[in-house]
Structures are given as structure tokens and as C-alpha cells.
């Protein structure tokens with residue numbers, strides 16, 4: 637019959653529940669300084685110590701203070717849409733999650749990936765992210781290995797890749 641020609645391509649478990657929650661929580665720009673939102677794949681904790689993050693890193697987008705009112709919420713929504721829409725195609729497997737940090741010195745958005753040595757995957761993700769956010773400036777997004785973030789002194793870890 638007709639059904640024999642259909643095949644499950646991907647399975648989604650995020651949908652109405654996710655959006656009804658999203659619609660009722662504060663937007664990122666309304667959070668108090670020092671707060672974060674994290675969205676991770678099921679079973680991955682939003683911390684370096686999780687085995688899936690342990691050898692990974694993050695694409696980091698640092699915003700300046702005035703972007704909290706103009707860009708932050710749109711960027712965060714676009715990051716969420718990239719994650720749940722598998723925007724990174726075959727590199728989606730490498731994605732662990734995403735974080736937004738609300739900080740007085742400037743907010744941060746990041747996309748965490750599983751393997752800081754997977755250059756090809758990381759570059760594809762970084763380029764796609766930049767394209768989806770509509771960021772034009774060269775070198776404005778940097779990738780840090782969590783291992784380097786753990787060892788950094790001050791706020792800046794060395795970065796391994798940039799787009």
C-alpha cells in the first residue's frame with residue numbers, strides 16, 4: 637500500500653510543549669544580570685564536565701551592551717530555530733546545545749559542539765550560524781575549546797577558529 641513508500645527521516649520531540657513554554661517564560665533580555673538560558677540535547681548537561689561536552693568547545697558571539705535591546709532576543713530565537721530545525725545538516729550531530737549569558741559587561745550567545753578537533757564540522761557550523769544571524773563582520777565569531785576556557789585567566793580564552 638501507499639504507506640510502504642514512506643520512511644521516517646527525522647523524529648521531532650520538540651513542538652507545542654516547547655513553544656507554549658517559550659511563550660510564557662521571560663525573554664533573554666528580561667533576565668537579571670548573571671542569569672543564563674541553556675538549551676541542550678536530551679541527556680547532555682549544560683556544563684563542561686558532561687562527557688559529551690568534555691572534549692568540545694563553543695562558538696561564541698559577544699554582544700555589546702546596546703545589542704541587548706536591539707539584537708539579543710532575535711539572535712537567541714534564531715539560535716533555537718537553528719538547533720531544533722537541524723540547520724547545521726550533517727554537522728547537527730556535533731551540536732550539544734546553546735547558551736545565552738546575561739552579563740553587565742556584555743551578553744554572550746554560544747553554540748556548544750562535541751569535538752574541538754573536528755575542524756570541518758566546526759567551520760560549517762560557524763559559517764551557518766553567522767549566515768543565519770545575518771552577521772557580516774569578518775572574525776566576529778570565535779570558537780573556544782572548553783579545555784582552554786577552564787584554564788584561562790581573565791575573561792578571554794584563546795580561540796581556535798574564527799568566522
Ligand code: MGP
Pocket residue numbers: 682683684685737739790791792
Ligand atoms: P560564565 O558564566 O560562562 O561567564 O563563566 P562569565 O560570567 O561571563 O564569566 P567569564 O569568566 O567568562 O568572564 C563564569 C565562570 O563560571 C567561569 O570562569 C567558571 O569558573 C565557571 N563556569 C562556567 N561554566 C560554563 C562552567 C562549567 O561548565 N563547569 C564549571 N566547573 N565551571 C564553569
